[in-house]
Amino acid sequence: MxxxxxxxxxxxxxxxxxxxxxxxxxxxxIDPQLMQQIGREFARRYQGQGITKIVTIEASGIAPAVMAGLELGVPVIFARKHQSLTLTDHLLTASVYSFTKQVESTIAISTNHLSPSDRVLIIDDFLANGKAAKGLITIIEQAGASIVGLGIVIEKSFQAGRQELEALGLRVESLARVQALQDGQVHFVD
Amino acid sequence: MxxxxxxxxxxxxxxxxxxxxxxxxxxxxIDPQLMQQIGREFARRYQGQGITKIVTIEASGIAPAVMAGLELGVPVIFARKHQSLTLTDHLLTASVYSFTKQVESTIAISTNHLSPSDRVLIIDDFLANGKAAKGLITIIEQAGASIVGLGIVIEKSFQAGRQELEALGLRVESLARVQALQDGQVHFVD
Incomplete structure (x- = not known):
């Protein structure tokens, strides 16, 4: 893109x-106009795939996910990293290590919002080593829902995330693929 | 609304x-269509006020704020509650107590994104006792920017938030004002 x-x-x-x-x-x-274009591009790439839900993770995944949800006409669920008094339902959880925050955290989605009939598009701001994506995949599989694919805003193609997700048979659509970060410059794939 | x-x-x-x-x-x-309507309503109420930035707080404020930003054609900044490796700038901070999470946390915005010429609309999902809003106000004032008003999705009118913000001379626009939560029912103002 x-x-x-x-x-x-x-x-x-x-x-x-x-x-x-x-x-x-x-x-x-956040640039809302850019997010709208990003949402449209995710919707274009995944149109006709029968997606019923988008799943992302707080906080930076929310803006692109909501714009994609608007275009595809489906609800968005954001996995929570932090416990809230109002999140009292039975929870599906997974443990995720964040490199940029250098903490292990538990992410959670309420069982109320995902069912075995759901066909899920996972959206996130970054794909690096794939830890966050795999946490979301674990949760979606616990719910018995299907994963149609992933929509990533920026992929660090020099890290193993895409390779590991593709090894699981998953489709990965990244809107910008970064091949290297060198001498203060961003080099893209192709 | x-x-x-x-x-x-x-x-x-x-x-x-x-x-x-x-x-x-x-x-x-998140219901993206509803968020779009909410964003349009905030934009309608604050049109012609010369707003240059929207400020909100992660995570639940992001969706309505981004939709309002899209309608008003301005960037959105979300205050962070959790430190990130990439948030290395000089930070403006405030301390906020969350009732629903029962923790005191420090919220932060980078000085890079707010300047004295900015006219800010604060957007948040809930207004109850006004603690989060006051934290954002503290930060925006540190930046020397002007606050045009607040846009709240759901106001708990039985708590002191609106009163305290109005006492500061601020305009508060809430799209749903809850007068009472009684016997499992939601009662709205008017």
Missing amino acids: EQLKEKIRSEGIVLSDKVLKVDAFLNHQ | EQLKEKIRSEGIVLSDKVLKVDAFLNHQ
Whole structure:
């Protein structure tokens, strides 16, 4: 997605050879128009696949997921990382290690919102080693729902996430694929 | 906003005389179409006010804030509750106590994204005692930006939040105002 790559080139900051900061439009400040375009692109790639639910993870996955849900006409569920008094239902959980936050956390989705008849599109802001995605997959499988595929805003193609997800037979659609972060520059695949 | 009230009546769950659970469409599962309508209503109420930024707080404020940002054509910033490796900028912070999570947490916004020329609309999912809103106000004032008003999805009018914000001279627009939670029923103002 060329508009996204342009935004990454102009506003992304390479913090190290592994860390790309996109706080200007995705992870802290959000560009709603860009999110709408991202949602449309995910919907275009997954149209006709009978998707009934989108699942993402708080907080940075929510904006692109909601825009995709708007285009596909389906509800969005965001997995919670932090317990709330109102989340009193029976929970499906998985343990996820976050590299950028350097903590292990438990993510949870209420059983009320996923059923075996659901066909799920997983959306997230980043795919690196695939830990967050695998946590979501564990939860969706516990619910007995089907996974149609994943929609990723920015993929770090130099890490193993895509390879591991494809090895599970899953479709991975990433809107920007980063081949390398070198000398302060972002290099994309192709 | 009648469509929102209908949704609260049909899918909200009264957990106690203070706690209303709206996990089916706002706080855990999100209804993107409803969020779009909510965003349009906030935009309608604040049009012509010269708003340049929307500020909200992760995670449940993000969906309505992004939809309002899309309608108003302005960026959205979400205050973070949890430290991230990529949030390395100078931070503006405030301390906020969450009743539903029963924890004190520090919320933060990078100085990169707010300036004295900004005219800010604060959006959040709930207004109860106003603790989260006041945390955001503290941060926005530290940045020297102006606050045009607040846009709240669900106001618990039986708690002191609105009163305290109005006492600060702030405009508060709430799309659903809950007068009481009694006998498992939601009673709205007017």
